[in-house]
Amino acid sequence: MKYLLGFVLLFIVACQPKTLEETSDLQYFPSDYSLVAKTHSETLAAFLESKVASSYPFIHTDRLKPLSELALSFLTTPRVVDLGLYEEGKGTLTFLALAETSVQKAASEQFIYEGITVFKGFEKDNQELFWATLGEKTIWSNSQLLLEEAIRGQGSFITPDRISRLYAKSLKENEIKLIGQPEFLELLMSKPLNKSYAKHLFFDLSFENGQFFANGITEINDSEGLAHFKESSLIEPEVLKIAPRSTKSLKTTARPQGVEQLYLEGAEEFAQIHLENTSLLYLRTIASETVMKRLEEDRISESEYLGNRILKIEPFELDHQLSEFSFTQPFTHVAVFENAFVFSDGEGDLRELLKFVSTGDVLANSTLYQSAEPYLSGEVTTLYLKESDGFIQIFQQVKEDDYFFTAAGSVEKVAVKKVANSTPILNLTLESEALTQPQFVKNHYTGDQEIVVQDSKNILYRFSNDGKLLWKKQLEAKINGSIHEVDVYRNRKLQLAFTTETAFHILDRNGNYVDGFPKRFNDGNIGALGVFDYDNSRNYRFLFSQGRDLYMYNNLGEKVDGFTYKRAEAPVITTPKHFRISSRDYIVLGLQNGRLKILQRNGKDRLVINQKFNFSKNDIFNYRDQFAFTTTEGTLVKVSTSGKVSNTNLSLTSAHEITGSSRSLVIIDGQTLQIREKRMSLDYGIYTDPQFFLVNDKIYISVLEASSKKLYLYDSNGKLFSGFPVLGASGIDLADIDGDKKVELVTKDEGNFLTVYRIE
Numbered sequence: 001m002k003y004l005l006g007f008v009l010l011f012i013v014a015c016q017p018k019t020l021e022e023t024s025d026l027q028y029f030p031s032d033y034s035l036v037a038k039t040h041s042e043t044l045a046a047f048l049e050s051k052v053a054s055s056y057p058f059i060h061t062d063r064l065k066p067l068s069e070l071a072l073s074f075l076t077t078p079r080v081v082d083l084g085l086y087e088e089g090k091g092t093l094t095f096l097a098l099a100e101t102s103v104q105k106a107a108s109e110q111f112i113y114e115g116i117t118v119f120k121g122f123e124k125d126n127q128e129l130f131w132a133t134l135g136e137k138t139i140w141s142n143s144q145l146l147l148e149e150a151i152r153g154q155g156s157f158i159t160p161d162r163i164s165r166l167y168a169k170s171l172k173e174n175e176i177k178l179i180g181q182p183e184f185l186e187l188l189m190s191k192p193l194n195k196s197y198a199k200h201l202f203f204d205l206s207f208e209n210g211q212f213f214a215n216g217i218t219e220i221n222d223s224e225g226l227a228h229f230k231e232s233s234l235i236e237p238e239v240l241k242i243a244p245r246s247t248k249s250l251k252t253t254a255r256p257q258g259v260e261q262l263y264l265e266g267a268e269e270f271a272q273i274h275l276e277n278t279s280l281l282y283l284r285t286i287a288s289e290t291v292m293k294r295l296e297e298d299r300i301s302e303s304e305y306l307g308n309r310i311l312k313i314e315p316f317e318l319d320h321q322l323s324e325f326s327f328t329q330p331f332t333h334v335a336v337f338e339n340a341f342v343f344s345d346g347e348g349d350l351r352e353l354l355k356f357v358s359t360g361d362v363l364a365n366s367t368l369y370q371s372a373e374p375y376l377s378g379e380v381t382t383l384y385l386k387e388s389d390g391f392i393q394i395f396q397q398v399k400e401d402d403y404f405f406t407a408a409g410s411v412e413k414v415a416v417k418k419v420a421n422s423t424p425i426l427n428l429t430l431e432s433e434a435l436t437q438p439q440f441v442k443n444h445y446t447g448d449q450e451i452v453v454q455d456s457k458n459i460l461y462r463f464s465n466d467g468k469l470l471w472k473k474q475l476e477a478k479i480n481g482s483i484h485e486v487d488v489y490r491n492r493k494l495q496l497a498f499t500t501e502t503a504f505h506i507l508d509r510n511g512n513y514v515d516g517f518p519k520r521f522n523d524g525n526i527g528a529l530g531v532f533d534y535d536n537s538r539n540y541r542f543l544f545s546q547g548r549d550l551y552m553y554n555n556l557g558e559k560v561d562g563f564t565y566k567r568a569e570a571p572v573i574t575t576p577k578h579f580r581i582s583s584r585d586y587i588v589l590g591l592q593n594g595r596l597k598i599l600q601r602n603g604k605d606r607l608v609i610n611q612k613f614n615f616s617k618n619d620i621f622n623y624r625d626q627f628a629f630t631t632t633e634g635t636l637v638k639v640s641t642s643g644k645v646s647n648t649n650l651s652l653t654s655a656h657e658i659t660g661s662s663r664s665l666v667i668i669d670g671q672t673l674q675i676r677e678k679r680m681s682l683d684y685g686i687y688t689d690p691q692f693f694l695v696n697d698k699i700y701i702s703v704l705e706a707s708s709k710k711l712y713l714y715d716s717n718g719k720l721f722s723g724f725p726v727l728g729a730s731g732i733d734l735a736d737i738d739g740d741k742k743v744e745l746v747t748k749d750e751g752n753f754l755t756v757y758r759i760e
Contacts, residue, residue: 028139034180034185041078048064052211074140081097163202176207178201201217219402220403229399232255232257235381239340240362244361247363248274250271251271254270265291266287278344308336330345368413369385376394377405422723422724422757435453435455436479439452441483448739449738454479457474459472459474459475479499479500480498506518526544527544528544543563545589548567566603574619607639630652668703675717680718689704689731691703698743700734704731711728730747742758
């Protein structure tokens with residue numbers, strides 16, 4: 001992902017107004033080029049000599065290499081060069097090269113063309129070369145016609161603006177800038193690119209350590225080729241979870257426009273799984289019932305293998321509209337999954353596939369995929385993976401308005417030995433998808449931690465730390481905020497206290513209500529619960545809001561009459577918080593009218609703050625013995641115990657999230673993570689749920705990347721723990737759940753599952 005999005009930044013810069021320094025050498029190249037490259041001559045020579053270049057399936061280096069060698073032989077010293085390749089006549093390739101260099105070549109003859117002196121000489125293998133000087137640049141070719149066309153243009157050829165700006169950017173070490181036009185690429189490239197595929201392709205190609213990876217964009221035609229995908233939704237390739245580990249290559253795409261055929265209703269993802277001797281068609285659809293009905297109508301016979309149905313059907317061939325795929329045999333069998341179907345020309349291949357799926361021995365867990373994964377985007381329009389001669393070949397595209405981000409590469413296949421600092425040790429299954437973030441709660445008998453979570457049917461679960469379901473409790477609504485552990489009987493036995501939209505609950509460890517609970521509020525709109533233990537005596541105060549109304553209860557479920565602030569001037573919009581600073585108690589909450597209320601235990605004002613604030617969505621917290629919060633303008637506001645207000649402009653967007661301890665701040669804002677004073681730029685994504693934990697005297701900071709469902713865990717210095725990111729679909733809770741000095745975390749997984757990871 002980081003390689004693809006690294007180019008996005010380059011592209012954004014390239015789309016700014018053109019400066020004088022950004023003049024592109026493309027203007028010297030006639031516009032019908034197949035390929036133009038800018039690089040240092042030594043980098044290009046090394047790249048074309050490399051095994052990785054010759055193994056890449058989309059480039060015919062056997063045709064490219066001789067021409068480049070001839071072009072570079074003209075240079076007397078290594079230097080930056082622009083090299084264009086052209087089709088001239090049927091099946092003939094020529095080149096045109098450009099560099100800032102003085103000519104020290106013997107010429108066999110010379111002539112004047114359009115006022116420019118053209119020299120002719122002989123180079124490698126007695127091949128003809130033609131060269132001339134245009135201003136401070138020397139231009140040369142193995143084609144007199146091509147050189148003369150370039151001279152006629154005199155550096156004024158029209159170039160596509162966006163491509164030209166990208167091409168004009170400074171050249172980095174070991175980098176090759178490439179521009180291709182599929183219309184003229186037939187002699188150099190094979191599928192998946194054809195003449196109607198797109199207008200232009202641009203790549204920044206980095207070549208290091210015998211590997212290359214390229215990021216760029218593809219500009220599409222109006223109605224052909226890649227244009228068929230411009231309205232397609234991005235996909236997370238689910239085929240990776242079904243294609244077997246033995247897959248030789250994989251091609252998967254979103255649904256292109258205008259594809260209508262038998263069994264394709266509601267199709268979201270198409271894939272071709274190429275095995276040793278055959279290819280399978282994978283189809284994922286949102287209309288599986290409709291597709292299943294059609295398959296039943298065409299069924300000849302049926303069998304079941306490892307829990308999956310396999311149907312023998314009337315032979316069917318894929319429509320030519322899906323030209324990205326090529327199958328030589330009609331499909332006669334199909335394996336049925338929950339929302340996907342895999343077609344084959346025989347039952348044996350499907351039975352073999354199901355063996356891999358049943359054991360988890362699939363492409364997502366393979367060396368092929370793990371070698372490529374660091375270079376892949378989480379969501380794609382198209383993706384191609386192939387293993388060849390010890391290298392993993394990659395080609396992927398992601399749509400964006402009128403162009404596609406494109407990435408390609410060839411990376412060494414490695415046996416990925418991930419440092420196992422994050423090991424999944426427990427998987428928990430709910431009846432439906434988890435609704436709340438899972439939490440650890442203490443077993444007061446053993447001291448171990450257990451797990452509580454609520455699902456989308458509002459069922460609350462409690463699991464032991466070995467995965468046993470202890471109980472389920474049907475609730476009437478979603479839990480607001482966190483579940484608090486309390487000891488209302490003051491006997492060292494713990495209960496769970498929380499609010500929902502319509503009630504205040506306290507449950508014992510067996511899931512039964514404590515006497516006097518729940519407290520029902522039929523009008524709803526109950527806020528998150530604040531729990532205060534003023535003197536660490538377990539004589540709790542439970543405070544929550546309902547719009548402008550505030551309710552405080554004691555351990556017995558009785559209203560605390562001594563708390564006088566029962567109705568606020570405006571709706572309460574923050575969770576009530578209690579802070580004890582220098583032996584004084586402060587109850588703090590924010591109101592919708594911008595007022596910050598700082599109260600005594602009895603609800604009377606302890607401090608009066610006249611200033612109004614635009615509270616952000618984040619909680620109020622204690623920071624360096626001050627009441628701190630952020631505003632929607634990105635300002636950190638601190639209020640001292642004397643009522644002094646100070647503001648620090650953090651230059652945050654209104655969507656920022658902040659958490660931390662009394663001495664440390666953790667902030668997420670877009671792709672920026674700040675831990676204490678250290679700011680880090682993250683790969684492109686949607687980052688959320690920053691969390692701060694102190695366990696066994698060690699600090700852990702977690703962040704969720706929501707789009708790819710990946711969890712990141714950092715130490716206090718901003719260093720990512722080994723074994724991360726891991727799969728997760730929510731924020732986490734983190735604790736030593738069994739007292740072995742090893743830390744565990746729990747998170748939602750996809751669907752109705754939870755996962756517990758151990759951090760070694």
